[in-house]
Amino acid sequence: MNNRVGISKNTLTRKFNIKNKKIKKMFNTYQLYLFILPSLTYFIVFHYAPMYGVQIAFKDFIATKGIWGSPWVGMKHLNRFLNSYYFWILIKNTAGIALYSLVAGFPIPIILALMINEVRNKYFKKLVQTVTYAPHFISTVVMVGMILAFLSPSTGIINQIIKSLGGEPISFMTKPELFKSIYVWSGIWQSSGWGSIIYLAALTTIDVQLHEAAIIDGASRLQRIWHINIPGIIPTIVILFILSAGGIMNVGFEKVFLMQNPLNMESSDVISTYVYRSGLLGAQFSFSAAVGLFNSVINFGLLILVNTIAKRIGETSLW
Amino acid sequence: MISTSKSDKLFSFTNYLLLCIILIIVLYPLIFVVSASISDPYLVSRGEMWLLPKGITFEGYRRVFQNDEVLTGYRNTIFYTLFGTLINLFMTLTCAYPLSRKDFIGRNFFMAIFTFTMFFSGGLIPSYIIIKKLGMLNKIWALIIPNAVSMMNVIIVRTFFQSNIPSQLQEAAEIDGCSIVRLFTNIILPLSKPIIAVMALFYGVQHWNSFFAALIYLTDRSLFPLQLILREILIQNQMSSQMLMTGNELDLIAKQAKAAELIKYSIMIVSTLPVLVAYPFLQRFFVHGIMVGAIKG
Numbered sequence: 001m002n003n004r005v006g007i008s009k010n011t012l013t014r015k016f017n018i019k020n021k022k023i024k025k026m027f028n029t030y031q032l033y034l035f036i037l038p039s040l041t042y043f044i045v046f047h048y049a050p051m052y053g054v055q056i057a058f059k060d061f062i063a064t065k066g067i068w069g070s071p072w073v074g075m076k077h078l079n080r081f082l083n084s085y086y087f088w089i090l091i092k093n094t095a096g097i098a099l100y101s102l103v104a105g106f107p108i109p110i111i112l113a114l115m116i117n118e119v120r121n122k123y124f125k126k127l128v129q130t131v132t133y134a135p136h137f138i139s140t141v142v143m144v145g146m147i148l149a150f151l152s153p154s155t156g157i158i159n160q161i162i163k164s165l166g167g168e169p170i171s172f173m174t175k176p177e178l179f180k181s182i183y184v185w186s187g188i189w190q191s192s193g194w195g196s197i198i199y200l201a202a203l204t205t206i207d208v209q210l211h212e213a214a215i216i217d218g219a220s221r222l223q224r225i226w227h228i229n230i231p232g233i234i235p236t237i238v239i240l241f242i243l244s245a246g247g248i249m250n251v252g253f254e255k256v257f258l259m260q261n262p263l264n265m266e267s268s269d270v271i272s273t274y275v276y277r278s279g280l281l282g283a284q285f286s287f288s289a290a291v292g293l294f295n296s297v298i299n300f301g302l303l304i305l306v307n308t309i310a311k312r313i314g315e316t317s318l319w
Numbered sequence: 320m321i322s323t324s325k326s327d328k329l330f331s332f333t334n335y336l337l338l339c340i341i342l343i344i345v346l347y348p349l350i351f352v353v354s355a356s357i358s359d360p361y362l363v364s365r366g367e368m369w370l371l372p373k374g375i376t377f378e379g380y381r382r383v384f385q386n387d388e389v390l391t392g393y394r395n396t397i398f399y400t401l402f403g404t405l406i407n408l409f410m411t412l413t414c415a416y417p418l419s420r421k422d423f424i425g426r427n428f429f430m431a432i433f434t435f436t437m438f439f440s441g442g443l444i445p446s447y448i449i450i451k452k453l454g455m456l457n458k459i460w461a462l463i464i465p466n467a468v469s470m471m472n473v474i475i476v477r478t479f480f481q482s483n484i485p486s487q488l489q490e491a492a493e494i495d496g497c498s499i500v501r502l503f504t505n506i507i508l509p510l511s512k513p514i515i516a517v518m519a520l521f522y523g524v525q526h527w528n529s530f531f532a533a534l535i536y537l538t539d540r541s542l543f544p545l546q547l548i549l550r551e552i553l554i555q556n557q558m559s560s561q562m563l564m565t566g567n568e569l570d571l572i573a574k575q576a577k578a579a580e581l582i583k584y585s586i587m588i589v590s591t592l593p594v595l596v597a598y599p600f601l602q603r604f605f606v607h608g609i610m611v612g613a614i615k616g
Binding site for chain 1: 587
């Protein structure tokens with residue numbers, strides 16, 4: 001009896017001591033909390049406060065009454081969006097552009113990295129890397145400026161070539177059916193080199209001994225790429241795939257917005273440009289917030305879905 | 320020794336050939352823009368200039384630099400870039416350091432709530448309302464504070480701290496009675512120059528190239544960054560008459576249209592130049608930095 005009480009007392013004090021130790025440690029490292037304070041404040045104000053503000057999607061936002069004081073209206077705005085004429089056009093364009101980018105753009109940096117990795121000449125390797133990374137640093141505005149200048153029906157170099165080959169000049173930017181291709185392929189031109197860095201990094205971690213053993217076994221270079229390099233970077237590929245699949249509805253607003261014009265609108269209008277137009281230009285705050293929320297929720301759902309699938313199939317996942 | 324087989328040689332050759340084609344595809348548009356910016360616009364628009372400059376003229380650059388709005392935009396952008404990057408660096412380093420320490424209680428909690436913001440956000444409209452409420456509309460702060468930290472970069476820096484700075488060094492310093500702040504400023508920061516350079520480049524480029532925040536938060540033209548002025552010139556085709564007309568050209572509309580093309584190419588170069596000049600010097604840093612951050616992410 002006495003003994004038992006003694007034990008429980010003992011564990012109690014031990015527990016207390018651990019807790020005490022923790023507090024003591026926190027106290028000793030209080031400066032670390034001062035370090036993180038600015039960022040904590042930043043994330044609360046600029047990321048979590050907008051999440052709180054999302055409730056205006058279910059209210060009729062009245063600026064003078066504030067986020068809290070505005071009256072609830074339930075699913076009114078969401079229903080309006082789901083039933084609107086634009087809904088399917090926006091979904092089709094957003095998902096279409098995103099899937100096209102993913103299918104065409106995702107493998108290219110991987111292939112490029114595998115190719116660069118095989119270059120034995122140090123200077124040539126450096127040259128290829130320097131040149132292919134460079135377009136990443138061009139701003140979206142200049143990038144779209146270049147697209148417009150190159151594709152101009154009267155003065156653009158592409159149409160000059162078409163004309164000199166005896167063809168008819170094409171007014172690229174006013175043709176809705178060409179919009180997605182122009183968007184995707186110019187994006188590949190701009191970002192594939194940069195995207196390859198991360199795979200190159202992953203390739204450098206592959207054990208050299210694997211290659212040595214394979215060479216002794218008489219494997220060709222192509223075989224070594226197929227059986228050593230590609231399996232070696234699969235985890236990186238999976239992680240990046242999850243991330244890009246999770247952001248699928250976040251088609252780069254800036255570039256689409258800059259490339260848009262009234263004539264290509266039917267295939268260039270995506271959810272984010274629609275939110276901008278109806279929300280900030282049209283001042284329909286609640287309605288746009290509902291559309292934006294709809295988009296975020298789909299994205300987040302996709303992220304979780306892809307992550308779960310990746311976890312089931314392979315062993316790599318985000319969390 | 321094992322000699323390279325025929326198929327390996329063929330592979331190598333094909334690889335080099337394909338990479339050369341990629342090089343040309345990437346380089347050609349870049350060279351074309353440079354050449355077009357100093358060529359006679361008449362020859363460019365007729366397709367006679369296809370690689371190297373023809374009929375060299377610096378008229379485009381002269382007109383760009385004569386324009387007050389471009390110059391103001393340039394000045395504003397330099398300010399936003401320098402000031403914004405400084406704040407970014409401060410925030411990112413102070414955020415990444417505690418997260419890199421194993422003895423930081425609450426590390427996982429902070430990591431989780433910060434990382435969550437990478438995947439879910441309140442969206443454009445609620446963010447706009449917050450900025451408006453804070454009184455940042457039409458203030459320079461609107462371009463600097465709302466993007467003070469990027470979690471992606473915090474993760475890269477945190478990984479750098481963890482993998483490149485031995486924890487024994489930190490423990491030794493602390494046993495000797497060094498405070499955490501002093502440890503950070505006198506030991507960690509000097510050892511982290513490469514990653515600081517990388518972050519400065521990343522954030523700097525981001526500020527230099529950004530236009531969206533300015534588009535939605537600013538209406539005062541005197542605060543406009545360069546990219547917003549560029550948008551008007553390159554995409555909306557709005558050029559001030561000051562740019563287009565000089566003296567005796569007032570009447571010649573066709574000539575003006577040609578001048579407009581020339582100005583566009585020149586301004587692309589002018590706006591991108593600082594980034595491209597800094598880039599080769601910083602390249603080895605950023606490749607290294609990304610690699611450090613990427614592998615163990």
